[in-house]
Amino acid sequence: MIKHHPSSTLIAAHAAGELSTALSSAISAHCELCDQCQQLRRDAESELAFAIFAEPATPASTTMFAELCHNITELPTAAAEVAQTSRYVCINNHNYRLPNALQHAKLQPWQRFGPISRMRFELEQTDGVRMSLLHMAAGGQIPHHTHQGQEFTLVLAGSFADEDGHYQQGDIILRNGQHQHSPQSDEGCLCLTVVDAPLHFTKGLSQVLNLFGQSLY
Numbered sequence: 001m002i003k004h005h006p007s008s009t010l011i012a013a014h015a016a017g018e019l020s021t022a023l024s025s026a027i028s029a030h031c032e033l034c035d036q037c038q039q040l041r042r043d044a045e046s047e048l049a050f051a052i053f054a055e056p057a058t059p060a061s062t063t064m065f066a067e068l069c070h071n072i073t074e075l076p077t078a079a080a081e082v083a084q085t086s087r088y089v090c091i092n093n094h095n096y097r098l099p100n101a102l103q104h105a106k107l108q109p110w111q112r113f114g115p116i117s118r119m120r121f122e123l124e125q126t127d128g129v130r131m132s133l134l135h136m137a138a139g140g141q142i143p144h145h146t147h148q149g150q151e152f153t154l155v156l157a158g159s160f161a162d163e164d165g166h167y168q169q170g171d172i173i174l175r176n177g178q179h180q181h182s183p184q185s186d187e188g189c190l191c192l193t194v195v196d197a198p199l200h201f202t203k204g205l206s207q208v209l210n211l212f213g214q215s216l217y
């Protein structure tokens, strides 16, 4: 059962199209796994549609409403196309299906750092934001670190734990400079991460590890 969800503010911003492509994709991917947040998103979209209705009609609002209707009616077709062209990524002889929100995203090859493998998405608009698939092999661990910016992690498969909890498929976790943690996975996991600054390692060989943090970002 999913225990960690995006905030309602974040879902409202997502529905209003105010988030970066990367973060929006992560929220959409979470909603595919979470009925509760999918409903919150629908409610937020309905409220926006009503708000457009409530305003006196102007050429701009009429166009917006027409676009919204078009997008809604297009959805089932888009979903059907996705179902026909399911895309998987393969790591350690295991195939993982990409969420619908990421089926058409451009991906770079896997890069391996010991038990951690990262596959970066090619984003058109980055603003310093990077989106990646992060795979942790069974028994893998990321050394103790904090964040210079924000880090969103969505568990797509498997599970991992840190000092604050245990996270499984569908959980979305936000970490920033206020958190220090060392994620580890007993069974292995595949996560979608959206970060806007490199990790900052705080213990052990931190100078060496911070080069690794630049690579993981």
Ligand SMILES: [Zn+2]
Pocket (backbone or CB within 6 Å): 002, 004, 005, 006, 030, 034, 036, 037, 038
């Ligand atoms: Zn949720």
